[in-house]
Amino acid sequence: MTDLNKIPVTVITGFLGSGKTTLIRHLMQNPQGKRLAVLVNEFGTVGVDGDILKSCADENCPEENIVELANGCICCTVADDFIPTIEALMALPQRPDHILIETSGLALPKPLLKAFDWPAIRSRITVDGVIALADAEAVAAGRFAPDVDAVQAQRDADDSIDHETPLSEVFEDQISCADIVLMSKADLAGETGLAAARAVIEAEVPRKLPILPMAEGRIDPAVILGLNAAAEDDLHARPSHHDGADDHEHDDFDTVVMELPEVDDPEALKEAIIRLAREQNILRVKGYVAVKGKPMRMLVQAVGERVRAQYDRPWGDTPRATRLVVIAEHDHVDPAKIRAVLAPEPQEA
Numbered sequence: 273m274t275d276l277n278k279i280p281v282t283v284i285t286g287f288l289g290s291g292k293t294t295l296i297r298h299l300m301q302n303p304q305g306k307r308l309a310v311l312v313n314e315f316g317t318v319g320v321d322g323d324i325l326k327s328c329a330d331e332n333c334p335e336e337n338i339v340e341l342a343n344g345c346i347c348c349t350v351a352d353d354f355i356p357t358i359e360a361l362m363a364l365p366q367r368p369d370h371i372l373i374e375t376s377g378l379a380l381p382k383p384l385l386k387a388f389d390w391p392a393i394r395s396r397i398t399v400d401g402v403i404a405l406a407d408a409e410a411v412a413a414g415r416f417a418p419d420v421d422a423v424q425a426q427r428d429a430d431d432s433i434d435h436e437t438p439l440s441e442v443f444e445d446q447i448s449c450a451d452i453v454l455m456s457k458a459d460l461a462g463e464t465g466l467a468a469a470r471a472v473i474e475a476e477v478p479r480k481l482p483i484l485p486m487a488e489g490r491i492d493p494a495v496i497l498g499l500n501a502a503a504e505d506d507l508h509a510r511p512s513h514h515d516g517a518d519d520h521e522h523d524d525f526d527t528v529v530m531e532l533p534e535v536d537d538p539e540a541l542k543e544a545i546i547r548l549a550r551e552q553n554i555l556r557v558k559g560y561v562a563v564k565g566k567p568m569r570m571l572v573q574a575v576g577e578r579v580r581a582q583y584d585r586p587w588g589d590t591p592r593a594t595r596l597v598v599i600a601e602h603d604h605v606d607p608a609k610i611r612a613v614l615a616p617e618p619q620e621a
Contacts, residue, residue, distance in 0.1 A: 278398040279362060281371045282497060283384060285446045286405030287439070288377035288556040288599060289575030291456035294489030295405065296372055300332070304493050309337040309361045309368035313376045337361070337368060355390055362396060370400070370497060377556070377599075378442060381449040382512045388504035401499035402510075404450035406443070407575070408461035408485065412468035415439075439555075439601070441513045447476050449510040451501045458485035478511050526605035532594040532615045534562045538570060542579045544613050549577045552600065552609060559596035562587070572596065 284292050296310060339357055361371055375381060381402055388399055447453060455461070455469050466485055473483055484491065503510070535541050541561065548554040557574040561581075568583040569592075598610055 278396055279368065279371060280400035280498070280500075281373060281388070281397055282400050282499075283373045283375065283381055283402045283503075284405070285375045285379065285381045285402060285449070286377065286456070287407060287410075287443055287446065289573065289578075290377070290405035290407045291486075291489055292374045292377075292405055295403075295454070295456075295486070295491070296374055296489075298489040298491070299372060299493055299497070302493050303332040304497065306369040306497075307332055307337075307366060309339075309364070309371045311339050311341065311357060311361065311371065311373045313341045313374065313379060337364065354384070354387055355392055358393055358397065362393075371397075380442065380445045380512065382445065382507065382510055385449070385504050385507060385510070394504075399501060399503035400497065401451040401501040402449050402503050403496050404446045404453045405456045405486075406447065406453055406469065406473060407457055408455035408466055408469040409457050410575075411455070411472050412461050412465035414472075444476055445512045447473060448478050448512060449503075450477075450481060451499055451503065452496055453477070453481055453483045454486045454491065454496075455483060456486050456489075459487040479509060526601075527597060527599045528605060528607050528610065530559075530594075530596045530598060530607075530611060530614055532561075532596065532611075534564045534592065535570075535594060536564050538563055538581060541572075541614070542581060545572070545574045545579050546577045547613050548598070548610060549574070552606070552613070554598055554600045554610070556599040557596055559594070561594045561596070562592040 284295060286292050293312075300308060300310070339361065341354070341357060358371070361368060373384075375384065381404075385399055385402070388394060388397060453473055455466060455473070458466055461469060470483055477483075484495070538561065545554075545557050548557065555576065557572065557579075559572055561570040561572055563570050566583065568586050569590075570581055571584040572579065572581045574580070596614070598605075
């Protein structure tokens with residue numbers, strides 16, 4: 273690549289917990305001879321996803337090439353955060369061959385694409401493609417189906433008409449903006465679930481798109497990199513619920529950070545997270561847990577009632593602390609009630 277060429281950027285979007293970080297880890301491990309840079313946009317102040325990716329840094333994507341933006345949605349903070357960060361990545365001593373952008377689960381991709389027409393970068397960078405991840409199991413279950421009446425009918429013949437939720441609007445905007453849709457967690461959905469998810473996605477996309485199954489973030493990088501879509505030049509083909517609006521609101525969602533004591537029983541914590549999803553409609557929980565007697569930190573990733581936990585690395589010199597990011601729709605966030613479930617007070621004898 274010469275300095276006269278534009279640096280290609282792949283925007284990876286998808287709903288909360290759809291597997292964006294896992295996909296980027298796979299791309300970092302299989303760079304196809306490219307020197308990569310990664311921009312991670314978190315929702316909340318605890319950079320879990322960025323920390324995971326930095327632990328995978330190597331000569332093809334060194335740690336200084338991995339940048340986190342955790343102080344707001346990048347499609348809402350273009351001038352203050354996104355543009356300077358992209359300029360800094362392009363100014364690295366060894367210029368990256370390809371930049372990967374992981375949006376937050378709540379980000380709308382179209383306003384971000386518009387940013388690539390910004391005078392400071394439009395001659396030096398192009399959107400190679402937008403990759404939307406959809407949790408196949410969740411979509412198959414009807415959680416984001418565009419036909420709300422049909423979903424309600426499937427859910428025990430409730431004939432009342434339900435209004436579209438903010439979650440479905442985010443999902444639909446992400447799918448509509450994509451060049452390729454990856455149905456993640458295909459192994460959990462099974463053949464029947466994949467067929468159902470594909471039908472929902474096909475009903476939503478504004479044009480014919482490749483829709484591919486994927487498990488554990490594994491897909492041939494050649495399939496999703498090098499698309500040369502120049503997505504910033506065909507915005508008209510990527511409709512959004514927010515077309516005509518200057519911006520979009522995240523007031524429908526709240527995030528709280530729970531700092532908790534060391535955990536005696538990891539299984540009890542998992543059960544507590546499941547309770548949060550079931551009783552308080554919590555969408556997402558992620559973070560690190562200090563487990564008593566364990567030298568390694570425990571990484572927790574939860575989407576609804578599905579909880580995954582693993583010991584990822586020793587604490588080392590890092591202070592042992594349990595910090596969990598909890599994300600929910602605005603009306604369901606009550607920090608006191610969340611804490612009461614995650615760290616209940618001991619009962620008096």
